[in-house]
Amino acid sequence: MISDRLKNIVLKELDLDDFDFKDSTTADMVPGWDSLTHIQIIVAVEKNYKIKFKGIEILKIKNMGELQSLIDAKLAAVSTGL
Amino acid sequence: MNFYDLKSNLKKDFSNLKKVKVALLGDSSTQLLVKAIKGYGYEVGFNFDIFEADYDQIEMQALDLESELYQFNAEYVIIYQSSEKLLAKFYKLDNADKPLFADKHISSVSNLYQTITNKNKCKVIYLNFVETDDSVFGNYANKTGSSFLYQVRKINYELMNLAQKHKNLFICDVASLQNTLGAAFCTDPKIYITTDLIFSLDFLPVVAKNITDIILASAGVIKKCVIMDLDNTIWGGIIGDDGMENIQIGELGIGKSFTALQLWLKQLKQRGIILAVCSKNDENIAREPFEKHPDMILRLSDFAVFVANWNNKAENINYIRNILNIGFDSMVFLDDNPFERNLVKSLIPGITVPDLPEDPVDYLNYLRSCNLFETASYTAEDEQRTKQYQQEAQRAIVQRQYINEDEFLLSLNMTSQVKPFDKFNIPRVSQLTQRSNQFNLRTVRYSEEEITPLAKSDDYITICFTLEDKYGDYGLISVVILKKDHKSLFIDTWIMSCRVLKRGMEKFTLNKIVELARKNGLNEIVGEYIPTSKNALVKDHYHDLGFTKCKGDNNLWNLNVEAYTPYPVFISEKIPDTEKIS
Known part of the structure; x- marks a missing residue:
């Protein structure tokens, strides 16, 4: 499941009114999602959630579901103090 | 302005803004810098028409006289060579060639500049280099011409000399911006490694602003005058209540902040910026510290116009404008009081009113970061400006005594x-x-x-x-x-x-x-x-x-x-x- 929070960040950065994001949604399915907007989305997610991605993670994310899980994992690590 | 806001500006209507043709040549990926510059242009009334050269085509575009760059015929050519690429070039050298690196680079920049400006009537804006210490020599880097740090600093120094020699070469001082903001703010290694974008999304707007500032100044849009409030702006405390001996300036209380601000304003005056006072005070009380307080840096003779009364500040600024005969858009108004600032902002279109931080200890750093006083020229005559405007104020007073204009002119x-x-x-x-x-x-x-x-x-x-x-x-x-x-x-x-x-x-x-x-x-x-x-x-x-x-x-x-x-x-x-x- 893609949270509304993440969905809204992506919509805002891509300047889209709405999009039906699924776990399996990949960048090439979303209008405007290219390598440059990708960076803007990553930075916006980092700022919004106050988390940091690793370089390798940015390259490995394949779809929205993986991005969501990565965010969730990082948030869980913060809240458990890991 | 953050990058998102600048990007959002791109959707706005540029059709009524002044079109300015700009070419950007870079040796790393420049698409986002182009967006930031275009978006910042909207903020200052420019419709930047930007030609972005293909990736890493600086020499190709500049040295081929039939190139797209010359067909585009830009008014401003921005050249952005990154420290990262510079470092890579340096590392390829044999040890014997390293001490000559800066000289070679400068002669290539000089060649670029000459070729471009011979072919096109344009100004060149060159971004200088972040002074990366690669820590190969430690602090000893300062003691040897074989270190990258030595060479990159030498390049930045020689760029200044080159810009003095060529009137149409301007340096956008990225090094100094990074010194102020810090490497962690200006770059994001993860983004650089994965995409070849060097400036962070937070830093791009700052670079775009500074490039635009240079273009604005060359187009004649510059600040000529600072109008300042007195109480809690250039000294701590309220002169009418606290009395001259209790205002904070010099060593008293947080007086040092105000002294630092006054020293800076005095430097601006020496550079040719006109200073004026606009204060809600009785005039004789407001003048007293300037005449008698031993720690005051600014004196009455530093001001072209001194207005202290109880009228509203917008009216007083209008009066100052009439004496100085300069546009509101060339004025900066400093006041600690948000109410006065908003009043002036709303009643006087075009005037720049920095939102001073609440704490006076932050005034100076904040004002410096605004880069309000960009200029495209400096002559020795500039320093005389205040005196000339003071004389003007005197003439304005005498003129009122003559009913017949011819008689006045003759006098x-x-x-x-x-x-x-x-x-x-x-x-x-x-x-x-x-x-x-x-x-x-x-x-x-x-x-x-x-x-x-x-x-x-x-x-x-x-x-x-x-x-x-x-x-x-x-x-x-x-x-x-x-x-x-x-x-x-x-x-x-x-x-x-x-x-x-x-x-x-x-x-x-x-x-x-x-x-x-x-x-x-x-x-x-x-x-x-x-x-x-x-x-x-x-x-x-x-x-x-x-x-x-x-x-x-x-x-x-x-x-x-x-x-x-x-x-x-x-x-x-x-x-x-x-x-x-x-």
């Missing part, structure tokens, strides 16, 4: 020295063409390099005028460039400093132009008014001087030389010691 004992351009006055002439917006008939900007050939050409007549009266010397205040055209004389440039409006200087100038036309056997003078957003002041200039409108073209005017009778003027010509105009 001024005005003299003007009339000279062709020469190597001594060309810097000031060029500066006037760059800075003057209001009394400027065609708003053609000339660099010193462009003016020199005009001064020597037989096809042109160049004249500049000084003005002096019993209160003081205005210096060089008017510039005229005339182009001979068969039987007529075309007024290519007619500029006058607004400080000398209403003195009959225009008429004196026209008398002179006609005299020169006659000497050259030309029987018609043609003038043109090209309207801009700022020169409505001279809309009727040629009409008022008795020119008649040319048929067909709305903005062209002509004057018959034979039928002309010189206007009576109250300015006498002071013959230069050296030579008369021939």
Whole structure:
């Protein structure tokens, strides 16, 4: 499941009114999602959630579901103090 | 402004903004920088038309005279070579070549600049280098020419020298921006590694602003005056309540913050920025610290205008504007009080009102970070400006005592020295063409390099005028460039400093132009008014001087030389010691 929070960040950065994001949604399915907007989305997610991605993670994310899980994992690590 | 806001600006309507053609050549990925610059342009009223060269094509574009760059014909060419690429180049060198790295790089930049400006009439903005310490030598890097740190610093230093040598080369000081903001703010290694974008999304707007600041200044949009409040702005405390001995300045309380601010303002004044006071106070009380407090840095003589009363500040700023005769958009207003700031912002369009931080200890750093005082020129004469405006204020007071204007003008004992351009006055002439917006008939900007050939050409007549009266010397205040055209004389440039409006200087100038036309056997003078957003002041200039409108073209005017009778003027010509105009 893609949270509304993440969905809204992506919509805002891509300047889209709405999009039906699924776990399996990949960048090439979303209008405007290219390598440059990708960076803007990553930075916006980092700022919004106050988390940091690793370089390798940015390259490995394949779809929205993986991005969501990565965010969730990082948030869980913060809240458990890991 | 953050990057997202700049990006959002791209959707706005640019059609009414001034179009400026800019080319960006970079050796790393520049798409986001282009977006940031374009978006920042919207904030300041520019419609940047940007040509972005393909990735890493700087030399190809610059050295191939048939390239897209030259077909595009930019007014500004921005060159961005990154420290990362520079470092990679340095690492490829044999040890023996490392000490020569900076010299070689500078000569390649110099070559780029020469080639580009020979082919296109444009200004070049070169981004200098982040001074990366690669820690190969530790602090010893400072002691050896073989270290990257030594070479990159040398490059930045030599870039400054190069920019001094070439009037159309400007440096965007990325190194200094990173020194202030910190590497962690300016770069994001993860993004660089994965995409080759070097500046972080947070830093891009700062770089875009600084590039735009340079372009604005070269286009003549500059700040000329700082108007300041007193209580809690340039000293701590309230003079009317606390008394002179208790205000915080110097060593008292947080006085050091205010001393630092005053020292900075004094430096601005020495650079040629006019200072004025606008304070809600009784005038005699407000003046007292300037006269008597031992720790005050600023003194009454530092201010062109001093206004302390209980009127609203917008009214007072209007009054200051009338005396100084400069646009609101060239003024900066400093006040600690948000209410006053908002009042001034809402009532005076165009004025810059920095939102000073709440804590005075942060004032100076904040003001520095705003980069309000970008300029495209600096001459030794600039320092005299405050004195000239003080004299102007004095004249304004005396003028009120004369009912008859002619009588007043006569009482001024005005003299003007009339000279062709020469190597001594060309810097000031060029500066006037760059800075003057209001009394400027065609708003053609000339660099010193462009003016020199005009001064020597037989096809042109160049004249500049000084003005002096019993209160003081205005210096060089008017510039005229005339182009001979068969039987007529075309007024290519007619500029006058607004400080000398209403003195009959225009008429004196026209008398002179006609005299020169006659000497050259030309029987018609043609003038043109090209309207801009700022020169409505001279809309009727040629009409008022008795020119008649040319048929067909709305903005062209002509004057018959034979039928002309010189206007009576109250300015006498002071013959230069050296030579008369021939």
